[in-house]
């Protein structure tokens with residue numbers, strides 16, 4: 001059976017990937033199966049750089065094919081922030097609620113018509129031999145005036161999808177996976193995953 005390591009410490013992301021992988025007959029590992037692995041410093045300035053750092057470290061330390069995701073929220077009126085700093089926007093403690101509160105404060109005087117934003121996800125797939133490939137997915141929306149919904153994680157309660165009339169946190173995981181940046185990036189990565197899984201890893 002093919003084996004893949006999902007190289008993320010974010011339980012929300014992990015659950016979404018497990019659901020996306022769904023029926024594939026792959027043996028799926030997560031970083032919880034390798035608790036001794038060192039923390040990867042996300043020193044890159046792009047999603048691609050950080051995804052590469054996380055995937056390569058995991059593949060080289062475990063000998064498995066590794067998939068990492070670096071993702072975040074880009075808010076137009078903030079010049080693309082929080083971007084690669086999305087997880088630690090309100091500080092190194094990486095608190096979702098504080099991140100959301102900080103975002104609302106920064107957008108306090110910004111009208112609904114200027115609250116365009118997008119989630120972006122870059123997936124890196126790395127082999128232990130150093131080969132790395134990338135895929136990207138984007139999901140467009142607006143930053144709501146107040147949070148709504150309890151599903152998902154991160155900025156989902158503030159990410160409003162006009163065509164659904166709901167925030168991302170008001171969708172269930174299957175609905176989110178159909179339209180999300182992560183769902184799109186994962187689907188785009190499937191041919192690549194099959195190709196990289198077919199050679200000797």
Ligand SMILES: O=P(O)(O)OP(=O)(O)OP(=O)(O)OC[C@H]1O[C@@H](n2cnc3c(O)ncnc32)[C@H](O)[C@@H]1O
Nearest residue numbers: 008009010069070071072073086087153154155156
């Ligand atoms: O690096 P790993 O271990 O994968 O976990 P992380 O949470 O630190 O992940 P990132 O470095 O990629 O930071 C992504 C942040 O962007 C936000 N984010 C990304 N995808 C999201 C989603 O689907 N819904 C809500 N917020 C999301 C959220 O704040 C994440 O913590």
Ligand SMILES: [Mg+2]
Nearest residue numbers: 009042070087
């Ligand atoms: Mg991270």
